[in-house]
Amino acid sequence: MDAYNNTNVDLETLTCPITLQVFRDPVIATDGHVYERKAIVKWIETHGTSPLTREPLNVADLNSDEYLKNLVSQRRSSTVSYIAKDDSVIIPVIYGDQNENANTSVRLSNSQLSSRRTKKSTVRWVLAGTCPFQYSQQTIYQTIFYSYWVNVADFNNDALPDVVIATTDSNSVDVFLGDGTGFFGIQRTFLKESLPHSIAVGDVNNDNYLDIVVTNTNSDSVSILLGYGSGNFTNQRAFATGSQPNSVALADFNNDMILDIVVVLAGDHNIGVLLGYGNGSFAKSIIIPTEHYPFSVAVADFNNDWKLDIVSVGISAPTIIIILGNGDGSCADQVMISTQHQLYSVAVGDVNNDNRVDIVFCDSSSDIVCVLFGYGNGYFANEMSFRTKSQPYLVAVGDVNNDNQLDIVVGNLGSYCLSGLVGYGNGNFSDQIEFGASSFPSSFALGDFNKDHRLDIVVANFGSREISILLNMCL
Numbered sequence: 001m002d003a004y005n006n007t008n009v010d011l012e013t014l015t016c017p018i019t020l021q022v023f024r025d026p027v028i029a030t031d032g033h034v035y036e037r038k039a040i041v042k043w044i045e046t047h048g049t050s051p052l053t054r055e056p057l058n059v060a061d062l063n064s065d066e067y068l069k070n071l072v073s074q075r076r077s078s079t080v081s082y083i084a085k086d087d088s089v090i091i092p093v094i095y096g097d098q099n100e101n102a103n104t105s106v107r108l109s110n111s112q113l114s115s116r117r118t119k120k121s122t123v124r125w126v127l128a129g130t131c132p133f134q135y136s137q138q139t140i141y142q143t144i145f146y147s148y149w150v151n152v153a154d155f156n157n158d159a160l161p162d163v164v165i166a167t168t169d170s171n172s173v174d175v176f177l178g179d180g181t182g183f184f185g186i187q188r189t190f191l192k193e194s195l196p197h198s199i200a201v202g203d204v205n206n207d208n209y210l211d212i213v214v215t216n217t218n219s220d221s222v223s224i225l226l227g228y229g230s231g232n233f234t235n236q237r238a239f240a241t242g243s244q245p246n247s248v249a250l251a252d253f254n255n256d257m258i259l260d261i262v263v264v265l266a267g268d269h270n271i272g273v274l275l276g277y278g279n280g281s282f283a284k285s286i287i288i289p290t291e292h293y294p295f296s297v298a299v300a301d302f303n304n305d306w307k308l309d310i311v312s313v314g315i316s317a318p319t320i321i322i323i324l325g326n327g328d329g330s331c332a333d334q335v336m337i338s339t340q341h342q343l344y345s346v347a348v349g350d351v352n353n354d355n356r357v358d359i360v361f362c363d364s365s366s367d368i369v370c371v372l373f374g375y376g377n378g379y380f381a382n383e384m385s386f387r388t389k390s391q392p393y394l395v396a397v398g399d400v401n402n403d404n405q406l407d408i409v410v411g412n413l414g415s416y417c418l419s420g421l422v423g424y425g426n427g428n429f430s431d432q433i434e435f436g437a438s439s440f441p442s443s444f445a446l447g448d449f450n451k452d453h454r455l456d457i458v459v460a461n462f463g464s465r466e467i468s469i470l471l472n473m474c475l
Helices: 037-047 066-071
Strands: 026-028 034-036 081-083 088-092 105-108 115-117 122-124 139-142 147-153 162-167 172-176 188-192 196-202 211-216 221-225 237-240 245-251 260-265 270-274 286-289 294-300 309-314 319-325 331-338 343-349 358-363 368-372 384-387 392-398 407-412 417-421 433-436 441-447 456-461 466-470
Touching (some): 034 037, 147 196, 147 456, 245 294, 368 392, 392 441
Antiparallel strands (some): 026 034, 088 105, 139 466, 343 358, 358 368, 456 466
């Protein structure tokens, strides 16, 4: 069988408009369009409508497209990469004859990708770089003071995400309540403490209301603000940590079903763990020495022993610091991974779908984001790197385009923008896609702010006393 090409076979016929990958199990829906079965089933279960026409769809009405299934007999997925220079895309060509070169590709322009004809209908093509990371223009909220850190949670039990920020010049924690349309109410100020830095959110007193934990860099403490479930909070209660706490996370380190605190102590070059009592109080900090100035922290089970571990990045001597937990609040071995990178931020997730946790970090000096693939035993393979914009400073992992694959979002200080990298589920990512931020984006967080089941972004713009809301426009 001859190779398919853009003259004798329409390549777009082979590709699902949701996943942007070559079909494995194509099905025809009652809207007249063809989709990958798993993708359209998930879409219908979430939305109940067609992703292209918005008319109602039912899973029971999906029918297998045997013609396309046979056409893609090799069952080999393709990926779509955004080509910035001329807005075209590269699609690997699929061959029926396995002796042919399966890596050959063709380039199609935007005009060629604007629509595609199946034997039943015309299906709109969603261009990579447009659907996976297409955000609205920023909605700007002026903050009274300089916002350094931002997080997202539902503080008033209305099933709508709200925004909490830490401001440095006012030494406060402020909350904006969301209305479910992408807009937020007036700024509410709570904590007054010395240089609040990082914020974590969780129910630390087991009353089913979310609470706020914030690090206070200048007073060497963490403050707890217990939530009433109405968007209001108790007066803070502070707990000593150690010198210069910055990054903070919540997790259950001793398997008692109660949230504990892990905090980076930059002044001491240590990690601190405060075990929770379940009533909003915490034990004295357990100090875990590290050799290198730790900065950011994340939590996951890296060695598959059902006990939570800790990862941080060291910036005095560029090192990934992995601290394996014993499951009782104490820690066992430390695994040090030396790098040549300028490290600031770390995130975790299974980006290649092998049921092992991977580590994602950014390098501000080389303008890249890197992935360390986990072996599931606390050790990791050599890194893969992907290009970002200037001076990437913060990184987050999440499924931004609703394809069940983890994507990467990076905040770039040097270019005052965010970068999105679409995950393909095999450890590879698209070229970066740039979208807006404002002056000095010091922190960002993900949440569905307008109830459309898509992850939006809130950005703390430290340089302009603003927070920005970017709504996800992906279909």
